[in-house]
Amino acid sequence: MGDSIARIRVDRESILATVDERLFGSFVEHLGRAIYGGVYQPDHELADEDGFRTDVLELVRELRVPVIRYPGGNYVSAYKWEDGVGPVGDRPRRMDLAWKATEPNTVGLDEFCRWAKKADSSVMMAINLGTRGIEEARNLVEYCNHPGGLYWSDLRRAHGAEKPYDFRVWCLGNEMDGPWQIGCKTADEYGKLAAEVAKALKLFDPTLDLVVCGSSGPGMPTFPQWEATVLEYCYEHVDFISLHIYARKEKDDRPLFLAESVKFEHFIQTVESTVRFVKAKKRSKKTVRLSVDEWNVWYHSLGAESDDDLWGVGRRLLEDRYNVEDALVVGCFLIVLLRHADSVRMACLAQLVNTIAPIMTDTSGRAWRQTIYYPFLHCSRYGRGEVLETRIESTGYESGEYGTVPYLEAIAVLRRTDSEVSFFCVNRHETEALSLEARLSGFAGISVVEHVVLADPDPLAANGRDAPDRVAPRAENGARVEGDRLLARLPPLSWNLIRVSYS
Numbered sequence: 001m002g003d004s005i006a007r008i009r010v011d012r013e014s015i016l017a018t019v020d021e022r023l024f025g026s027f028v029e030h031l032g033r034a035i036y037g038g039v040y041q042p043d044h045e046l047a048d049e050d051g052f053r054t055d056v057l058e059l060v061r062e063l064r065v066p067v068i069r070y071p072g073g074n075y076v077s078a079y080k081w082e083d084g085v086g087p088v089g090d091r092p093r094r095m096d097l098a099w100k101a102t103e104p105n106t107v108g109l110d111e112f113c114r115w116a117k118k119a120d121s122s123v124m125m126a127i128n129l130g131t132r133g134i135e136e137a138r139n140l141v142e143y144c145n146h147p148g149g150l151y152w153s154d155l156r157r158a159h160g161a162e163k164p165y166d167f168r169v170w171c172l173g174n175e176m177d178g179p180w181q182i183g184c185k186t187a188d189e190y191g192k193l194a195a196e197v198a199k200a201l202k203l204f205d206p207t208l209d210l211v212v213c214g215s216s217g218p219g220m221p222t223f224p225q226w227e228a229t230v231l232e233y234c235y236e237h238v239d240f241i242s243l244h245i246y247a248r249k250e251k252d253d254r255p256l257f258l259a260e261s262v263k264f265e266h267f268i269q270t271v272e273s274t275v276r277f278v279k280a281k282k283r284s285k286k287t288v289r290l291s292v293d294e295w296n297v298w299y300h301s302l303g304a305e306s307d308d309d310l311w312g313v314g315r316r317l318l319e320d321r322y323n324v325e326d327a328l329v330v331g332c333f334l335i336v337l338l339r340h341a342d343s344v345r346m347a348c349l350a351q352l353v354n355t356i357a358p359i360m361t362d363t364s365g366r367a368w369r370q371t372i373y374y375p376f377l378h379c380s381r382y383g384r385g386e387v388l389e390t391r392i393e394s395t396g397y398e399s400g401e402y403g404t405v406p407y408l409e410a411i412a413v414l415r416r417t418d419s420e421v422s423f424f425c426v427n428r429h430e431t432e433a434l435s436l437e438a439r440l441s442g443f444a445g446i447s448v449v450e451h452v453v454l455a456d457p458d459p460l461a462a463n464g465r466d467a468p469d470r471v472a473p474r475a476e477n478g479a480r481v482e483g484d485r486l487l488a489r490l491p492p493l494s495w496n497l498i499r500v501s502y503s
């Protein structure tokens, strides 16, 4: 029996959206070994003069992450930013209740900004609206963004940062609907507070991009009423509403797990509709955009945390070891993000180093790339451009919860500056390859630049300290062009990047 045929049609004139590069953002929280032992490890042989691991920096730079959300996450809801500035020796050690760890404040705001600069990235700053409010937000924005001559901006200068950081994006708290959140709130309480904080920040600089918290996930009982209520308070004062989602494999059901991106797409569509509803109700001219500022696969480490090192600095938490099927789910999520690039203008892979991360370290030796690193790398490098409407014809399977799910998930991005079209495809079939036939209308002189595949006979294969390249992408031969059609074989359970040039 031959491979099943899956068809794609794209047309040069049918553009869905121009990709905002901030779709390829990420997230570093003071959590586990993300900072202490990940980003920062002064006793490591590869540490630089600031104590930052250069092997980690290299991998972050390779990913081309334009924006990094900081410092949390749950951590931010009791965050006292003043503890982490000034002479390191004078900084207090604090209890981090969110992750039951000690925060030594060795790495604070100024150090993190120095690191982000070395990583060729910018910071998306989150504000504590759990235990704090307008006053602290006002001071923080002055410290970070004001040029100088005022109390807080002069303090920043005294700490060695002469020029303002000029953070463009600010998150108004984190997951404020979650009962686990320190200082969690009802939608009315949070909506009122967020609107007032937003007003204050916009009085300082009306060009800031402000992100208000949506629900902490589509499974929250208050979703999507939370979004509607919060936007009613904040619509005219904010620019983005956040979405958080983590894919989980339940009952060892791989087909269902591979369909988690369907849930993600429904989540986005519901928030898009809620924004439209509130916009219409308010007769508003502006459109609030979506910021998926936490997304990933997260389940391997759940329940595995040990209490041995309670209140330790940089204790091991959320260290998911990602395998091939996780990379496919991350690939499907990236495809969904690109398909909704018109409304989703920012997204942050949660997170970046050691905690549910594409980059892992150990106390000695070099950092390595987890499987999920690769789909992110491919999209970040070859997914910036214009998303083409990508019509897919594919057979599918019955997933249970998400109905019939096509074996092929795909999106195409036109990159005019390189005269290329990138195809990102996932074959969800466990045992059969798909024969891809992609028709490209409106393009002349097309030819294949490369076809790169991430797949493995063992879908549970993963990389680790002793086998950092056990799973890595490989070049696939055989993709070719016939007339206006690209023909390629997509192996079973595979992530594929196919680059096509045109004249």
Ligand code: AHR
Pocket (backbone or CB within 6 Å): 029, 072, 073, 074, 075, 174, 175, 216, 294, 350, 351
């Ligand atoms: O990313 C890990 C945690 O997940 C974050 O701290 C929190 O915002 C979310 O629940």
